[in-house]
Amino acid sequence: MNAFDYEAPQSVDEAISLLSAGNGNVGMLAGGTDLIAQLKEGRKIDLMLDLKQIPEATALSFDEDSGLSIGAATPCSKIYSYDVVKSRYPALVDCTSLIGSIQIQNRGTVGGNFCNASPAADTPPAVIVLGSTCRIAGANGTREVAAEDFFTGPGQSVLQPGEFLVSIQVPTPVANSGAFFLRFIPRNEMDIAVANAAASVVLDSDKTTIQEARVAIGAVAPTPLLVADAGAALVGKAVDDEDAIEAACAASRAAARPISDMRGTIEQRIHLSGVLTRRAIQGAIQRAKES
Amino acid sequence: MPGKVHVTTTINGESVEFLCEPRQTILEVLRDQLDLTGTKEGCSNGNCGACSILVNGEVIDSCLMMGVEAEGQELLTIEGVASTDGLHPLQQKFLEHAALQCGICTPGFIVAAKALLDQESNPSEERIRLYLAGNLCRCTGYDKIVRAVQDAASEMAE
Numbered sequence: 001m002n003a004f005d006y007e008a009p010q011s012v013d014e015a016i017s018l019l020s021a022g023n024g025n026v027g028m029l030a031g032g033t034d035l036i037a038q039l040k041e042g043r044k045i046d047l048m049l050d051l052k053q054i055p056e057a058t059a060l061s062f063d064e065d066s067g068l069s070i071g072a073a074t075p076c077s078k079i080y081s082y083d084v085v086k087s088r089y090p091a092l093v094d095c096t097s098l099i100g101s102i103q104i105q106n107r108g109t110v111g112g113n114f115c116n117a118s119p120a121a122d123t124p125p126a127v128i129v130l131g132s133t134c135r136i137a138g139a140n141g142t143r144e145v146a147a148e149d150f151f152t153g154p155g156q157s158v159l160q161p162g163e164f165l166v167s168i169q170v171p172t173p174v175a176n177s178g179a180f181f182l183r184f185i186p187r188n189e190m191d192i193a194v195a196n197a198a199a200s201v202v203l204d205s206d207k208t209t210i211q212e213a214r215v216a217i218g219a220v221a222p223t224p225l226l227v228a229d230a231g232a233a234l235v236g237k238a239v240d241d242e243d244a245i246e247a248a249c250a251a252s253r254a255a256a257r258p259i260s261d262m263r264g265t266i267e268q269r270i271h272l273s274g275v276l277t278r279r280a281i282q283g284a285i286q287r288a289k290e291s
Numbered sequence: 292m293p294g295k296v297h298v299t300t301t302i303n304g305e306s307v308e309f310l311c312e313p314r315q316t317i318l319e320v321l322r323d324q325l326d327l328t329g330t331k332e333g334c335s336n337g338n339c340g341a342c343s344i345l346v347n348g349e350v351i352d353s354c355l356m357m358g359v360e361a362e363g364q365e366l367l368t369i370e371g372v373a374s375t376d377g378l379h380p381l382q383q384k385f386l387e388h389a390a391l392q393c394g395i396c397t398p399g400f401i402v403a404a405k406a407l408l409d410q411e412s413n414p415s416e417e418r419i420r421l422y423l424a425g426n427l428c429r430c431t432g433y434d435k436i437v438r439a440v441q442d443a444a445s446e447m448a449e
Contacts, residue, residue, distance in 0.1 A: 003314050050360065102350055102406075102422055103350050
């Protein structure tokens, strides 16, 4: 590993001033499960900036009015062990509890999963369908970006030099809503998604009609995708409307722009986009009914 | 050339101070500076779990944690698992079940299993296999390891 300096700022402001002095060649350290592995593979940085002393970056809190705030440096295991997440955000449990091993979940973060911006990342689809926003700090203050707009390409995001992701804000689930995430891997655990998908729905008061729906798919395009057409296909339809669900699956297949690689082919990934969309929608409806 | 950083931490119940370069992982510090060579280096990229240690009771891969991050934390390595009275039940059961052959993965398995049994006194076989999925063993085929952990859990529950 090449030599670098290390700083653990105590505040967002201190982090911003260190970032702007850092020549752009700064590695942001949260759980380190991507960054440290990349440094070992030859990535060069001048400064490692550890976010774990910054209160906003490590906080995990819930407020009925403002929703769930996930500090960018909060490890996955803290998230899926948090009572409010277990009871009200089960889709976040779905995705954070299947990333890597327990060792990785105890270090790896949702914020890091976003900033690393792998097309196959497992947390973005669920975070996107929950209507979340990314809170980004920079020299000019804080800005908010919708989770689905955060990614710009493989390994790339809207983060500009001098900016960093502070937290992810997830709205409070409304009544009669549910969300679900799943992925396809050929093993039981410890694998990278061939494809993944998440869905969220809001049902009417007698839980028979879909009022709102969002679908997101991953590992099938350069970035995670919010498939607006898939959600639109479900709105106003009965929860057991097979044609509507098939229309949503078709929208996901149409939105997918996958590559063939060691984990799967283009054809398989397009097919999986439809299959996983169906199962995500059905899972979301089931949870909404049980809510 | 960045200077060395002074770190104060707790390792196996004892207060420890060391100087390290920011680029050194805690695995390198443990093995090369503190002579705690029980923790093994395997893949060095977070896949194999041979370097597992506990930080504040949670199992992590020490190859993916920087030495400077140990500041103020409580670390437990394989050297701290046995008490002055003798082996930890997990260590005893690994011996009785012959749950190791070459032994490189064993310290990682034992500290990871300890983290599990510290949290859950009676985990199912499925739970044990899932929890230990981040620890790879190329000798045993895992069955003996799982049985050793189950047996240790039973004994610790008595």
